[in-house]
Amino acid sequence: MIQDIEPRKLDNVFQPDILPVEDSVVFYFKNKSVLIRKGDGKLFPSFSELNEPQHCIYLFAIGKRAFFLLPTDALAFIPNGFAFETIRDVRRTRDAALPSFFALYTAVHLSDWYRVNRFCGVCGNPTELDGKERAIRCPHCGHLIYPRINPAVIVGVVNRDRLLVTRYADQRGRDNYALVAGFTEIGETLEQTVQREVMEEVGLKVQNIRYYKSQPWGSAADILAGFYCDLDGSNSIDLDTNELRQAFWARPNEIRLQTDDWSLTNEMMKRFKEGEDC
Incomplete structure (x- = not known):
């Protein structure tokens, strides 16, 4: 998953006095886009290429490299060789080491928090x-x-030899298979969120709710908690078309995995597809 960057580790200790050096990575966001290098090589600009020390905010470190943020509108002009690209397009089309993408998603989380x-x-x-x-x-x-930090759940509903698979109603770059998911509401436990989201999205009852794993997902300021559970009663799906455009019971060989292995959703589908304990 996106946070699996071993042997490196994210060091998010607050250290406001750290200053950027030449090879420090600097994130610069505009709306849902980030400044990236147009050509090959390292994806994001370094401090030496932007040279805005009076505006840089220290975010965190991964290994020996520090990552900084430039607030919106801090740059008077965009340096040659750089352009803005949406976060979604960066994920789909760019090739870089996983720590860089994890840093990007974590920086998005902090940037949005500062901005609002x-x-x-x-x-x-x-x-x-x-x-x-x-x-x-x-x-x-x-x-x-x-x-x-917004708590949310990812839910793998198991019906014997089948897993409930969904596709979002919003098709903007999200044609992948997914699982039932949703945010925890005021006063709910995570387990209650599982029950409510499954009922709301597909009209099913579940039982034997069991925790699997968690994942930070910075682009939505989430902490995702993954759960498997078993169908309780009828397997007839009542689809909420505002949230989903498809939901069906899939056998392992019918599950189409996502194009990358970043997400908790993909890992949970993969476990079922490969016959691992769920």
């Missing part, structure tokens, strides 16, 4: 970065804002 909290939600005054912890502080009223 420029003003205090309590008093409305401009905010500033806190110097002691990864937080945004309002200097007027003292309100602290921490990075938002």
